[in-house]
Amino acid sequence: MMTNGSLERASFRHIKEEILRRVTQGEWGPGTLLPGEIELAVEFGCSRATVNRSLRELSEAGLLERRRKAGTRVRLTPLRQARFEIPLIREEIEAAGAAYRYTLLQRAVGPAPVAMRKLFHTRPRERLLHLLCRHDSDGAPYQLEDRWINLAALPQAGTADFSTLGPNEWLVRAVPYSQVEISFLAEAAGPAACEHLGYASGEPVFMTERTTWWEGQTLTHVRLAYRRGHRMTARY
Amino acid sequence: MMTNGSLERASFRHIKEEILRRVTQGEWGPGTLLPGEIELAVEFGCSRATVNRSLRELSEAGLLERRRKAGTRVRLTPLRQARFEIPLIREEIEAAGAAYRYTLLQRAVGPAPVAMRKLFHTRPRERLLHLLCRHDSDGAPYQLEDRWINLAALPQAGTADFSTLGPNEWLVRAVPYSQVEISFLAEAAGPAACEHLGYASGEPVFMTERTTWWEGQTLTHVRLAYRRGHRMTARY
DNA sequence: GAGTGGTCTAGACCACCCT
DNA sequence: GGGTGGTCTAGACCACTCA
Structure with missing residues (x-):
C-alpha cells in the first residue's frame, strides 16, 4: 500500500532518470560501484524487480556495467552507440x-x-x-x-x-x-x-x-x- | 514446480526465438495479430511477465507493434535500425x-x-x-x-x-x-x-x-x- | 465499457564469479 | 562459500484505446 513517501509513484523511469542524473552530474563518477539492487529498492521504496529493470536498461544503453557478484559499476568509458533508422x-x-x-x-x-x-x-x-x-x-x-x-x-x-x-x-x-x-x-x-x-x-x-x-x-x-x-x- | 512439459526451461529467450522464427518463416505474416499475452503464456507454459518481456524486446527491435486494447501485430514494414558502436x-x-x-x-x-x-x-x-x-x-x-x-x-x-x-x-x-x-x-x-x-x-x-x-x-x-x-x- | 498491454510487487531459485 | 545480478512466478492494479 505505502509506496514511496514522496508524491511520485515509484517507477523504473524515475529511477533511471535519477541514476542518470547522479552519473552525469558527477555524483557517481566513472568506475563507482553502485549500491546493490536491494539497497536501491529500499532507497526508492520499490521492489527489487523495478530497480533491476532500471539498471538493466541503463546497462544496455552503455552507461553501466553489471557483473554477478562484482556488482554494478559506472563504465569507465561509456559505450557509445549511435542508432540510425533506415526508412524506406x-x-x-x-x-x-x-x-x-x-x-x-x-x-x-x-x-x-x-x-x-x-x-x-x-x-x-x-x-x-x-x-x-x-x-x-x-x-x-x-x-x-x-x-x-x-x-x-x-x-x-x-x-x-x-x-x-x-x-x-x-x-x-x-x-x-x-x-x-x-x-x-x-x-x-x-x-x-x-x-x-x-x-x-x-x-x-x-x-x-x-x-x-x-x-x-x-x-x-x-x-x-x-x-x-x-x-x-x-x-x- | 511443473514448468513446461518439454525439456527446455521456459525463458524469454526461447520465446523470443520461437516468435521470431514464426515471423521470419512466414507463419505469422506482416500485419498478423498475435495471440494475447495470457494465451501465449499458456502455450509456452510460463507466466505472463515472461511473455511480456519477450514481446516488449521484439517490439523495441522493430519486429512487432504493440498497442493497448488493439493487441500485438507483426509490423507491416519492419522498422529498420542499424546500431553503430563508436569506439575510442x-x-x-x-x-x-x-x-x-x-x-x-x-x-x-x-x-x-x-x-x-x-x-x-x-x-x-x-x-x-x-x-x-x-x-x-x-x-x-x-x-x-x-x-x-x-x-x-x-x-x-x-x-x-x-x-x-x-x-x-x-x-x-x-x-x-x-x-x-x-x-x-x-x-x-x-x-x-x-x-x-x-x-x-x-x-x-x-x-x-x-x-x-x-x-x-x-x-x-x-x-x-x-x-x-x-x-x-x-x-x- | 471492456479488453489489451504496461507496470509493479513479493517472493523465490539459480548462475556466475569474486575472495 | 557466499554475495550479486538474472530470471521467473502469481497476482494485482492501472492506462490506454477500440468498439
Missing part, C-alpha cells in the same frame, strides 16, 4: 514534406560479374536480375539505386513489375524479415552518378551498401548513391 | 591488432570563425581551443582529427597537455556522459587531408562530424577524416 526511401522523402517519384532506368537479366557471383555464391550459369533506379524528391534526383537480385532464391522477382514499384518496397513485402549488413562510405562519382545525379566525374558521393540474407541465402545487394551534400545523422 | 579511436585500432600512435599537429587558442561561434553560442570575445591531430595505425595515417573546444565551458582544456593524450580520450574522462549528435558524410579532400592523409586534392573522403553538449552547453565539435577506403559497417 519513399517514406524518407515524404516525411520531409516533398513529393516522391520513382523511375526504373535499366533492367537486365543475365550472368553476373565475378564480384557478384562471389557475393551470391551462385554458379556461373545462374542468373541475377540487375536494376538501376532513380528516386526523386520534388522533381530533383535524390538517390540512385544499383541493385542485384538473386533469381535462384527469389524467382518471383523475375516477373515482378519494377516499373512503378521500387525493388526495395517490393522486397520488403516479399521477404520482410531478413539479415542485413549495411555500410556507409565515400566514393568518387562514376558515369552513372554523373548522368543521373548530376555529379561531375570524380566528385565525392556519399554511398550506402547493403547486402541481405534470408535463411543463409544471399538475396540481394544494393548500392545507393545520394545526391550532393547528403549526410546520415543520429543522436545519442 | 585508439581502441578501434588496437582491436584490429595494429599499433596505435597519436600526434598533435597544431594547437591554437583564439577567437573563433563565425560558423563555430554560431555553433557554440559564444560571444565574439570568447575563445576556442583549436586542435589538429593525427591517429596512426601501424605507422600509417588512419584518421585526421580537427577539433574545437569551448574554453568557456571547459577551462581545464586550456592547460591540458594534448601532446601525448588525444583530446577525445581527455574529453571522455573529463565529461564522460554527454549528449552527442553524429553525422556521416562524404567530402572532397582539402589541404589538410592531402598533407596529413596522403589524399590527392578533391578525392572523396569519408568523414564523421560530432558535436557534444553537456547540461545545455556546447562543449566540443570535431570533424574526423578517415584514410582512403574507410567504411562504417553494421549488421541488423
Whole structure:
C-alpha cells in the first residue's frame, strides 16, 4: 500500500532518470560501484524487480556495467552507440514534406560479374536480375539505386513489375524479415552518378551498401548513391 | 514446480526465438495479430511477465507493434535500425591488432570563425581551443582529427597537455556522459587531408562530424577524416 | 465499457564469479 | 562459500484505446 513517501509513484523511469542524473552530474563518477539492487529498492521504496529493470536498461544503453557478484559499476568509458533508422526511401522523402517519384532506368537479366557471383555464391550459369533506379524528391534526383537480385532464391522477382514499384518496397513485402549488413562510405562519382545525379566525374558521393540474407541465402545487394551534400545523422 | 512439459526451461529467450522464427518463416505474416499475452503464456507454459518481456524486446527491435486494447501485430514494414558502436579511436585500432600512435599537429587558442561561434553560442570575445591531430595505425595515417573546444565551458582544456593524450580520450574522462549528435558524410579532400592523409586534392573522403553538449552547453565539435577506403559497417 | 498491454510487487531459485 | 545480478512466478492494479 505505502509506496514511496514522496508524491511520485515509484517507477523504473524515475529511477533511471535519477541514476542518470547522479552519473552525469558527477555524483557517481566513472568506475563507482553502485549500491546493490536491494539497497536501491529500499532507497526508492520499490521492489527489487523495478530497480533491476532500471539498471538493466541503463546497462544496455552503455552507461553501466553489471557483473554477478562484482556488482554494478559506472563504465569507465561509456559505450557509445549511435542508432540510425533506415526508412524506406519513399517514406524518407515524404516525411520531409516533398513529393516522391520513382523511375526504373535499366533492367537486365543475365550472368553476373565475378564480384557478384562471389557475393551470391551462385554458379556461373545462374542468373541475377540487375536494376538501376532513380528516386526523386520534388522533381530533383535524390538517390540512385544499383541493385542485384538473386533469381535462384527469389524467382518471383523475375516477373515482378519494377516499373512503378521500387525493388526495395517490393522486397520488403516479399521477404520482410531478413539479415542485413549495411555500410556507409565515400566514393568518387562514376558515369552513372554523373548522368543521373548530376555529379561531375570524380566528385565525392556519399554511398550506402547493403547486402541481405534470408535463411543463409544471399538475396540481394544494393548500392545507393545520394545526391550532393547528403549526410546520415543520429543522436545519442 | 511443473514448468513446461518439454525439456527446455521456459525463458524469454526461447520465446523470443520461437516468435521470431514464426515471423521470419512466414507463419505469422506482416500485419498478423498475435495471440494475447495470457494465451501465449499458456502455450509456452510460463507466466505472463515472461511473455511480456519477450514481446516488449521484439517490439523495441522493430519486429512487432504493440498497442493497448488493439493487441500485438507483426509490423507491416519492419522498422529498420542499424546500431553503430563508436569506439575510442585508439581502441578501434588496437582491436584490429595494429599499433596505435597519436600526434598533435597544431594547437591554437583564439577567437573563433563565425560558423563555430554560431555553433557554440559564444560571444565574439570568447575563445576556442583549436586542435589538429593525427591517429596512426601501424605507422600509417588512419584518421585526421580537427577539433574545437569551448574554453568557456571547459577551462581545464586550456592547460591540458594534448601532446601525448588525444583530446577525445581527455574529453571522455573529463565529461564522460554527454549528449552527442553524429553525422556521416562524404567530402572532397582539402589541404589538410592531402598533407596529413596522403589524399590527392578533391578525392572523396569519408568523414564523421560530432558535436557534444553537456547540461545545455556546447562543449566540443570535431570533424574526423578517415584514410582512403574507410567504411562504417553494421549488421541488423 | 471492456479488453489489451504496461507496470509493479513479493517472493523465490539459480548462475556466475569474486575472495 | 557466499554475495550479486538474472530470471521467473502469481497476482494485482492501472492506462490506454477500440468498439
